[in-house]
Amino acid sequence: MSAIKLGVPSKGRLMEQCFDWFAARGLTLKRTGSDREYAGAVEGAEAVELVLLSAGEIPRELAAGRIHLGVTGSDLVREKLADWQTQVADLAPMGFGHADLIIAVPACWSDVDTLEDLDAAAHAFRAAHGHRMRIATKYHRLLREFLAREGVADWQSVDSQGATEGTVKNLTAEAVADITSSGETLRANHLKILSDGMIHQSQATLFAARSADWAGLEAPFAVLCEQLGVAKPLL
Amino acid sequence: MASKAEARSIGQRLLAAFEAAGAVEVTPDILQPAEALLDLYGEDIRARAYVTADPLRGEMMLRPDFTVPVVQAHMAEGAEPARYAYMGEVFRKQDHRGAARVAEYFQAGYEVFDREDPEAADAEVFALFAKLLKPLALSATIGDIGLLRAAVEGLDTLPARKAALARHIWRPKRFHRLMERYAGLSPMPESRAALLAGARSDAPWIGLRTPEEMTARIAVLQADAATAPIAAEDVARLDALFALRCTADRAPAQLSDLGIAALAPAIARLERRLAALDARGIDLTALAFEASHGRATMEYYDGFVFSFETADPGFPPIASGGRYDALTRVLGGGREIPAVGGVIRPGLVADLGGLA
Numbered sequence: 001m002s003a004i005k006l007g008v009p010s011k012g013r014l015m016e017q018c019f020d021w022f023a024a025r026g027l028t029l030k031r032t033g034s035d036r037e038y039a040g041a042v043e044g045a046e047a048v049e050l051v052l053l054s055a056g057e058i059p060r061e062l063a064a065g066r067i068h069l070g071v072t073g074s075d076l077v078r079e080k081l082a083d084w085q086t087q088v089a090d091l092a093p094m095g096f097g098h099a100d101l102i103i104a105v106p107a108c109w110s111d112v113d114t115l116e117d118l119d120a121a122a123h124a125f126r127a128a129h130g131h132r133m134r135i136a137t138k139y140h141r142l143l144r145e146f147l148a149r150e151g152v153a154d155w156q157s158v159d160s161q162g163a164t165e166g167t168v169k170n171l172t173a174e175a176v177a178d179i180t181s182s183g184e185t186l187r188a189n190h191l192k193i194l195s196d197g198m199i200h201q202s203q204a205t206l207f208a209a210r211s212a213d214w215a216g217l218e219a220p221f222a223v224l225c226e227q228l229g230v231a232k233p234l235l
Numbered sequence: 236m237a238s239k240a241e242a243r244s245i246g247q248r249l250l251a252a253f254e255a256a257g258a259v260e261v262t263p264d265i266l267q268p269a270e271a272l273l274d275l276y277g278e279d280i281r282a283r284a285y286v287t288a289d290p291l292r293g294e295m296m297l298r299p300d301f302t303v304p305v306v307q308a309h310m311a312e313g314a315e316p317a318r319y320a321y322m323g324e325v326f327r328k329q330d331h332r333g334a335a336r337v338a339e340y341f342q343a344g345y346e347v348f349d350r351e352d353p354e355a356a357d358a359e360v361f362a363l364f365a366k367l368l369k370p371l372a373l374s375a376t377i378g379d380i381g382l383l384r385a386a387v388e389g390l391d392t393l394p395a396r397k398a399a400l401a402r403h404i405w406r407p408k409r410f411h412r413l414m415e416r417y418a419g420l421s422p423m424p425e426s427r428a429a430l431l432a433g434a435r436s437d438a439p440w441i442g443l444r445t446p447e448e449m450t451a452r453i454a455v456l457q458a459d460a461a462t463a464p465i466a467a468e469d470v471a472r473l474d475a476l477f478a479l480r481c482t483a484d485r486a487p488a489q490l491s492d493l494g495i496a497a498l499a500p501a502i503a504r505l506e507r508r509l510a511a512l513d514a515r516g517i518d519l520t521a522l523a524f525e526a527s528h529g530r531a532t533m534e535y536y537d538g539f540v541f542s543f544e545t546a547d548p549g550f551p552p553i554a555s556g557g558r559y560d561a562l563t564r565v566l567g568g569g570r571e572i573p574a575v576g577g578v579i580r581p582g583l584v585a586d587l588g589g590l591a
Contacts, residue, residue, distance in 0.1 A: 107438035111452045113426035151409025168442045
């Protein structure tokens with residue numbers, strides 16, 4: 001018999017909070033086998049199969065329809081999937097894994113607090129240095145869409161997959177667009193958040209894949225949605 | 236969707252028509268140097284170019300359009316006046332899904348470099364496109380970024396404010412926010428007020444931007460704060476200009492009625508262009524004029540702009556073009572030549588049933 005494949009993060013606090021969220025709704029998710037083996041089981045629901053995945057891979061697995069449901073950050077879905085609403089349905093925000101995708105600049109820039117300031121500073125910077133103001137990020141799509149919508153010019157993104165807050169001091173970028181929860185790492189690296197630089201407020205979210213094969217799974221999906229207390233989406 | 240062979244065949248017919256109109260075919264490389272050229276495009280094309288690394292030539296890109304390489308070739312070796320035509324693929328990454336959103340498509344284009352009579356050249360390009368596209372019964376719209384630039388330049392305020400506004404003509408949201416700021420219609424952010432009152436950060440200086448750059452910007456902000464706001468009636472006139480839409484035959488009178496004195500030379504150019512279009516048989520009473528046409532999408536155009544569209548909103552413009560004098564100045568290293576041109580997408584023409 002086919003089953004609804006549920007993809008959840010395979011390790012760490014995100015996995016534990018995810019297990020807790022389902023447990024509170026009567027579904028016991030657990031890892032099986034040894035600590036290092038990524039196998040899982042579901043108790044308390046018919047026809048649901050657990051798939052443990054890296055949180056970063058879950059958007060792609062949803063888009064490909066290889067899993068039916070998946071838990072991942074709303075930021076990752078927006079960044080990795082073009083026109084994300086056409087590929088996945090947003091079932092429920094889960095209330096954990098909160099992180100804000102923000103734009104931060106050096107705290108020493110007394111004259112820059114808003115996007116209007118950033119745009120003006122970027123224009124003068126380009127004239128003085130011969131290249132656009134560089135913003136280090138791994139969220140290229142979200143940053144580009146945000147700054148295009150806000151009408152900020154004379155910037156370019158540079159790729160940074162880690163230690164992004166250090167790029168300004170290392171002279172490989174002038175500003176950063178990164179996720180933060182407390183802002184402590186930013187402050188430690190002498191950066192400050194633009195007052196209107198909030199790109200996206202992310203949290204762990206349960207998504208359903210539109211392109212997955214739902215044939216024969218409509219009934220168990222309806223039961224599952226009711227058990228989880230979420231509205232069954234049109235897929 | 237039409238096959239690539241159909242699109243290519245229509246493209247070849249368009250190319251032949253452009254050559255019959257006096258153009259010489261040019262064939263820019265598909266691989267273009269990325270760093271120097273990408274900087275010339277607006278954010279949109281820049282973000283969508285496919286960039287790759289070449290061991291000998293550094294960063295290269297798949298050409299995202301023809302205009303820049305054609306201008307570059309003309310500035311390097313072209314004689315004047317010149318008419319160029321081209322047909323080939325352009326490549327742009329797509330951020331959105333949808334059948335018409337293809338990453339690789341043909342463009343057939345026609346570009347005129349002629350300093351004798353720019354308005355006649357504008358009319359020549361538009362009328363040629365109108366004749367070729369006639370079987371498709373598209374709706375055409377014209378505009379003129381030069382009017383918007385003249386209106387901004389004519390404002391009675393600081394040169395720094397006018398320069399900031401002119402820079403954002405192509406980004407309507409930022410433009411209007413800046414206008415509200417300069418007109419005193421939006422409250423000053425608290426951080427700006429504190430900065431002007433002398434507040435400074437004691438954080439250690441990091442990064443490539445220098446303290447001198449900050450000092451220079453603070454001086455600009457102080458000069459701005461000491462200047463009277465742009466008059467509310469001037470803001471209203473500009474808003475009326477940006478919102479102006481009418482048929483082309485009525486555009487000069489409607490523009491004059493706005494009462495913006497600085498527009499007079501640009502209106503005279505528009506009248507000459509309209510007379511040249513009329514002389515080429517374009518029905519001005521059936522041609523749409525929109526003052527803001529091309530504002531959000533065509534960054535390197537700085538004068539006349541036009542597009543031909545179908546009623547189906549799922550289609551991008553079938554053809555578009557305009558005047559890009561400033562681009563020739565940037566690429567000409569001190570020299571410049573008035574230039575106007577446009578492209579037709581043969582694949583979309585094929586989708587609509589071909590040229591008949």
